[in-house]
Amino acid sequence: MIQLKGIHKRFDHLEVLKGVDLEIQEGEVVVIIGPSGSGKSTLLRCINCLEKIEAGEIRFNGQIVGMIPTEKGLVEDRKEKIAKLRSSLGMVFQNFNLFPHLSALENVMEGPVTVKKMKRAEAEALSRNLLHKVGLADKVDVYPNQLSGGQKQRVAIARALAMQPKAMLFDEPTSALDPELVGGVLAVIKELAEEGMTMIVVTHEMGFAREVADRVVLMDEGQIVEIGTPEEIFSFPKHQRTIDFLQSIL
Amino acid sequence: MPTFWDIEFLRIIFPLLLQGAWITIQLTVMAIVLGTLIGLFVALAKLSPIWPLRVFGNLYTWVLRGVPLLVQLYVLYYGLAQIGLLELDAFTAAVVGLSACAGAYIAEIIRAGIQSIDRGQKEAALSLGMTTADAMRRIILPQAIRNILPPLGNEFITSLKDTSLVSVITMIELMRTGILLDVTYFRSMEIYLSVAAIYLLLTTIFVYGIDYLERRFKII
Ligand SMILES: Nc1ncnc2c1ncn2[C@@H]1O[C@H](COP(=O)(O)OP(=O)(O)O)[C@@H](O)[C@H]1O
Ligand SMILES: [Mg+2]
Numbered sequence: 210m211i212q213l214k215g216i217h218k219r220f221d222h223l224e225v226l227k228g229v230d231l232e233i234q235e236g237e238v239v240v241i242i243g244p245s246g247s248g249k250s251t252l253l254r255c256i257n258c259l260e261k262i263e264a265g266e267i268r269f270n271g272q273i274v275g276m277i278p279t280e281k282g283l284v285e286d287r288k289e290k291i292a293k294l295r296s297s298l299g300m301v302f303q304n305f306n307l308f309p310h311l312s313a314l315e316n317v318m319e320g321p322v323t324v325k326k327m328k329r330a331e332a333e334a335l336s337r338n339l340l341h342k343v344g345l346a347d348k349v350d351v352y353p354n355q356l357s358g359g360q361k362q363r364v365a366i367a368r369a370l371a372m373q374p375k376a377m378l379f380d381e382p383t384s385a386l387d388p389e390l391v392g393g394v395l396a397v398i399k400e401l402a403e404e405g406m407t408m409i410v411v412t413h414e415m416g417f418a419r420e421v422a423d424r425v426v427l428m429d430e431g432q433i434v435e436i437g438t439p440e441e442i443f444s445f446p447k448h449q450r451t452i453d454f455l456q457s458i459l
Numbered sequence: 460m461p462t463f464w465d466i467e468f469l470r471i472i473f474p475l476l477l478q479g480a481w482i483t484i485q486l487t488v489m490a491i492v493l494g495t496l497i498g499l500f501v502a503l504a505k506l507s508p509i510w511p512l513r514v515f516g517n518l519y520t521w522v523l524r525g526v527p528l529l530v531q532l533y534v535l536y537y538g539l540a541q542i543g544l545l546e547l548d549a550f551t552a553a554v555v556g557l558s559a560c561a562g563a564y565i566a567e568i569i570r571a572g573i574q575s576i577d578r579g580q581k582e583a584a585l586s587l588g589m590t591t592a593d594a595m596r597r598i599i600l601p602q603a604i605r606n607i608l609p610p611l612g613n614e615f616i617t618s619l620k621d622t623s624l625v626s627v628i629t630m631i632e633l634m635r636t637g638i639l640l641d642v643t644y645f646r647s648m649e650i651y652l653s654v655a656a657i658y659l660l661l662t663t664i665f666v667y668g669i670d671y672l673e674r675r676f677k678i679i
Contacts, residue, residue, distance in 0.1 A: 298586070
């Protein structure tokens with residue numbers, strides 16, 4: 210479903226992605242782990258065209274998206290195409306980025322109403338369902354500043370799901386949470402996985418990775434070091450850098 | 460020497476001063492409405508990814524904030540008339556001059572307000588598939604407005620007081636009415652204290668109006 214080939218990305222002189230190849234099948238859950246600064250967030254942001262890549266190609270359902278190759282090199286695709294791609298990819302950020310001037314319900318309704326031009330009544334029904342699904346049926350009218358971190362992140366997940374995306378991208382969804390709130394958010398993501406949602410999840414929650422991931426990817430210094438099943442990565446890591454990383458987080 | 464604070468004299472000048480004040484109010488309202496529209500446009504130009512718009516926005520605020528309003532009004536009213544390019548009547552020249560200048564300050568206020576909103580807000584909006592314009596309209600501006608209102612209120616009060624400058628281009632508003640009364644009666648203290656009192660009354664009403672708006676936008 211998502212194919213990455215030779216992705217290169219630099220910020221000024223800092224080469225952050227040095228040729229990343231990765232393919233995600235429909236319905237697959239890929240967990241990306243790796244040290245801080247290794248380019249995990251940047252990779253997700255490139256898939257979502259929040260960053261422009263310098264080389265390589267990103268395909269979504271076979272189509273090249275985002276940066277289109279021309280004689281003059283890679284050129285950013287038309288705005289409507291990029292918006293369309295983004296609306297089929299749900300993005301969940303480490304620090305939630307909920308809209309503070311909107312209630313939980315309005316946060317979730319915002320995408321369907323503004324982007325899909327859905328009728329308010331229809332969007333509201335959909336959004337109430339989604340908030341119910343993430344366990345926040347009683348928080349519909351609450352504003353983000355009155356929600357706990359875990360509740361905020363679950364609203365953010367509902368907000369992304371409201372666009373009925375084809376795949377979800379999670380960037381360390383539980384890293385900003387107090388430990389006791391992590392479980393609730395992971396449970397929601399796990400439920401999505403069981404429903405067959407295609408997902409790329411950047412996380413440091415190794416228990417979750419072991420349990421939910423179809424494949425685990427270890428990134429270091431802008432490259433993929435090792436890809437394998439959770440069993441292969443956690444029990445029989447092949448590369449020294451994987452072993453070092455796993456030891457560092459235990 | 461005439462008695463100071465002669466009620467009879469105040470009865471003569473007050474109706475005239477209030478007529479002037481009414482013109483001042485009209486000038487102020489037009490200056491802040493048009494100035495806010497200009498300011499919004501120039502602020503968006505300054506933040507635009509399109510470089511000619513950015514250049515325009517930066518030139519606009521650079522020139523209009525860098526040249527005294529008094530000088531701008533002379534150029535607009537006397538300068539343009541002299542070269543026969545455009546002969547504006549005093550009211551039009553006053554409104555154009557005041558709103559163009561207010562627009563430059565308001566543009567800076569709006570730009571700063573927009574830039575104070577966390578980048579993650581725009582990214583979250585874009586990642587839902589919104590256009591940049593939708594993200595601005597639905598997500599960023601509604602949040603920025605709360606940061607924009609307090610300095611915008613100050614700017615409105617400045618605009619009100621700045622209308623006194625258009626007395627130099629023959630616009631008979633509150634200040635000029637005072638000057639004309641003074642050259643007739645030579646009772647400067649009573650006249651200008653009355654003018655001052657009316658300005659103070661107007662700015663006070665403004666402060667309360669803006670306070671009310673600020674409270675209304677502080678939803679959360
Ligand atoms: N907008 C940016 N400008 C400059 N450098 C950046 C930017 N975003 C990320 N980086 C740098 O790119 C590297 C990779 O960052 P990131 O993708 O966030 O890593 P990770 O998510 O794996 O911690 C880091 O060294 C970071 O400082
Ligand atoms: Mg990161």
